[in-house]
Amino acid sequence: MLAEIITIGDEILIGQVVDTNSAFLAAELNKVGIRVGQITSISDQRNPILTALDEAAKRAGLVVITGGLGPTSDDITKQTLADYFHTKLALKKEVLDHIRNLLAARGVEVNDRNIRQAELPESCRLLHNASGTAQGMWFEKKGTVFISLPGVPYEMESIMKDYALPQIKEFFHLPPLRHITVLTHGLAESAMAMKIEPWEKALPASVRLAYLPSPGILRLRLSCFDPERKNGPELVTEELAKLRRLISEYIFGYDNDTIEEVTGRLLREKKRTLAVAESCTGGKIASLITSVPGCSDYFLGSVTAYSNTSKCAILGVNQASIQSHGAVSQAVVEEMARGARERFGADISIATTGIAGPSGGSVDKPVGTTWIAVATDHIVRSEKFILGEHRGRNISKAAVAALFMLRKELMRIP
Amino acid sequence: MLAEIITIGDEILIGQVVDTNSAFLAAELNKVGIRVGQITSISDQRNPILTALDEAAKRAGLVVITGGLGPTSDDITKQTLADYFHTKLALKKEVLDHIRNLLAARGVEVNDRNIRQAELPESCRLLHNASGTAQGMWFEKKGTVFISLPGVPYEMESIMKDYALPQIKEFFHLPPLRHITVLTHGLAESAMAMKIEPWEKALPASVRLAYLPSPGILRLRLSCFDPERKNGPELVTEELAKLRRLISEYIFGYDNDTIEEVTGRLLREKKRTLAVAESCTGGKIASLITSVPGCSDYFLGSVTAYSNTSKCAILGVNQASIQSHGAVSQAVVEEMARGARERFGADISIATTGIAGPSGGSVDKPVGTTWIAVATDHIVRSEKFILGEHRGRNISKAAVAALFMLRKELMRIP
Structure with missing residues (x-):
């Protein structure tokens, strides 16, 4: 099962914003056994969006799109999505009510731009945004699922965790998959590589090793990517045990430990x-x-x-x-x-x-x-x-x- | 002048690392008048790399690649680049001397993996990495320039600033271009949009406005993207003056101010x-x-x-x-x-x-x-x-x- 992520917004292409959304989405998708094949950042303009959707759909069964759904006029994603899925924008009453309630609680008056956020492509299934005005959307086209999420990180994160992921898990049947990351301190990358070379060379073909250096910390990531193997998790666990014996004195944690x-x-x-x-x-x-x-x-x-x-x-x-x-x-x-x-x-x-x-x-x-x-x-x-x-x-x-x-x-x- | 950025490495696709390199590269390219059309993150495997290079070259005159040049064996970028440019890897003596000197200064012994970092595609022009062992490379193919840089942020940044950018400026003839970002505090995105709507609607076609919200801060970015217009910088300056008159009380800084x-x-x-x-x-x-x-x-x-x-x-x-x-x-x-x-x-x-x-x-x-x-x-x-x-x-x-x-x-x- 392969997914792609598309990030929409000039702010990334001019380097004003670092794309943290893709890292979050990639980590969440990997956790449920979906591999991310490519992440593409494009401009919030019609043609690049249409091309990116087409290209991603050729390669992936799931396309997650973030950005371009805010209340201001640099956001043309929604109209482009409606066109791509051959549908039109229509006012959704339940969304308008939600926007009114949300803004009332913040003591903010509803304006025209907020109201337009309740206009959504008719054919999409809504993914509720409890903490914001821009809704998530679920589309299907020729066997590929497309999910569109707002670019504000915490809104995107809650929609993904609370609504999108449960539906993704239900929709796709996913093979076992495992990543484990070993966190080490005290050996530089090339010294570590020399130390574990014989073990690394003997790794089964479906298990991959990656070195992820950062200041003072070297992370070693073991992963089993082979979707056909049913014993991926066990293989990774076995190899991890061997690795631990080689470098136990340098290990201070695992996975997302800090x-x-x-x-x-x-x-x-x-x-x-x-x-x-x-x-x-x-x-x-x-x-x-x-x-x-x-x-x-x-x-x-x-x-x-x-x-x-x-x-x-x-x-x-x-x-x-x-x-x-x-x-x-x-x-x-x-x-x-x-x-x-x-x-x-x-x-x-x-x-x-x-x-x-x-x-x-x-x-x-x-x-x-x-x-x-x-x-x-x-x-x-x-x-x-x-x-x-x-x-x-x-x-x-x-x-x-x-x-x-x-x-x-x-x-x-x- | 259009560029694309390709980031190589599974660590980004599994969400373990946030891609800050692309934001740096995009900002630097924009500063010298090169627009970034797309950023693509792919796996460190041969086929995705070859495909991404081909696709990017179809659209862009400059392709900047980061990642995949470290001393460890998850890095196959260099061999793939040699194949893509129909050349072969050869030991470069001056690079080997540099690696020896660098590691000696750190009191680290040179090992086989370090020596292999001195093997580089024969046809490339070297972009010196003063603070690391992985060198930058400059290639040309069918009118497109390809630059390959290591993924370690500060090494990538110095090679880009000290060696790549000066050569890029010399190689391409670049039209005037300008971005300016106005930093505001005190008005939410939709309230700001209402306030400046008449001005925004009257903007010349070649000047674009984007809203970039972050906690407590709303940035408004004005940019002139039209490569044919010679008065881009002046247009942006004029529009900025009008905007300042409208919202001066909310402005606390410009561009990269914090x-x-x-x-x-x-x-x-x-x-x-x-x-x-x-x-x-x-x-x-x-x-x-x-x-x-x-x-x-x-x-x-x-x-x-x-x-x-x-x-x-x-x-x-x-x-x-x-x-x-x-x-x-x-x-x-x-x-x-x-x-x-x-x-x-x-x-x-x-x-x-x-x-x-x-x-x-x-x-x-x-x-x-x-x-x-x-x-x-x-x-x-x-x-x-x-x-x-x-x-x-x-x-x-x-x-x-x-x-x-x-x-x-x-x-x-x-």
Whole structure:
């Protein structure tokens, strides 16, 4: 079973918006055993839309279209869909009622453009948009199913999960399929490849391996794509077991795990509370930790001490340490970690100080120089990292490195 | 002049990676006057690659390909490109030397896989990758230029900026073209559409308008796409002037401006320093502010006070205020703002407290309830927001709302 995704909108083609919708749709389709063969982004104009629909239908049994359904006039998708499916737009009373109720609840007046959103192709089956005014639509043509969804991510996501996917599962009979992703830290891509080469070469033909590197993390994805094999899931599980034996010391999670979730689970399991002191990471570590629901069980808080004065006043760093060693130094990062732990009354703390760039570097301490520390009730450990020259990447890398140092320390707790 | 982008890699088709490379490439190509007609993501397999190259070449004068050039064995792009351009892979000595030097500097040993990265299609012109081992390649076939770049974002970006774009500019003769994006806050999409309808209807045919909504921000993009018109840039400028007269009170920036950069510029202009106290936003505001290079000129720091104890101990919030009004209340958010201002010795401060969700809500204070305050030396203002149910979106919306409250306060300073 093969699907294609079509994303409509100039904002993607001029690079103003990153297409996150396709990643969501592809992940959801893969979960139910539908492989995505192609993702195509096109302009919100009639001819590119018609051509893309035709081309996708030639290759795929399911075509999911996003974008082009908003209340404003750059949106011509609905009329083009009506033409493509040889039907016409008609006002749907239940949709108009829904739009009125929705806007009334927000205290917004219904205008002409909102009313026009209740005009939909006559032949489509509606996919209800509980949180927005643009409805999802289901069409069938020559054995191919077409689903059109609005481009606003959370509206698209709820329609897909609540209405489209259940109907897709019912409509298609899907073969077993499995992906599993192993998350590793501590080996670069080519070193990992050398380490697992004999195992990789012996993989059955229907199992594929992919390397997905990102800053500080290397993900290995195993998948069984062969729609004819009935034992795809078992094959992947067997190969996973072999892989785990080869590289267990580098594995920190699976599939959609993140390092912030993994450390959060460890903190909860080990019954430890956490405080953070950040300089160069500027709130990024706290932001990652608090992206995890329920983090208030173990996270007490953080201080972003961007000025030297605040390092001393709020975290209790010694003025003399900054004067003798500089703000980016082992002495200061260790005092920051100790200070955060004490101030918040936490069991464990992490701290960062570094030169994120682009300016602020020197010969002795070039841009990218970063100190990270972890403190518990009986020890403070610190480590120096030489990261790169790109501010955003340095911040991300330092935040991830700090979370891995925290994980290592938590793993030591029996 | 029309280009297409082809992204190669299963990681995109299974939704594990969001395709940010295409947005970067599209933005860069648009800047030099090249319109992107289509973006296609395909699997790293021979046939889909060959088909996509053929299809794109039918429509476009320039095809930019990313991905599939890493050192590991899921990468078959290079061999497929060699076949497509009727050439063969050969070891390039200068590339091998570069790889050796690069890895030596990192203290990594050169392995067989690294050496194979120096094998490149004989007929291609190299586009140097200063920071990585996978080289960029330039091919020409039947009047179409093909550029192949590695998928690692920062490597791809430097090759594109330093080597590919200069050669593209030289190779093609490009017509004038202009995009301008107006950033607004305070009017929803359909209300904005009503407000500017007469102006929009009178736009010249070659000027297009698009609405790009995101949480708390509505961007209006004006563009002139007509390659034959020589006065595209002037037309867009004229229409922009008219639009500004209609909606000046809602405009806070242009093009790639962000609210964190805009508030940063205001703080620098007005010579004010900033401190932040965060609860529900969990470090997100600090993280946005410190993403701007040079922010240490005006940003002193922040406290993420996730526990009630830390709200009192570190920010000086009154225990009694929390007991009588709850942590999510006007009294507490105002005390947090005052506390942050005093603790950091800042001129101005912002604070947030709210229920980000998914749990923690009640009948009186449902998930999404958020208080935001701004404090100066003579006033504290606070506002209540009812956001949504989605944790990540609530955090983003509250952070953006706080920055807009800060901007409003800064605009009051003469």
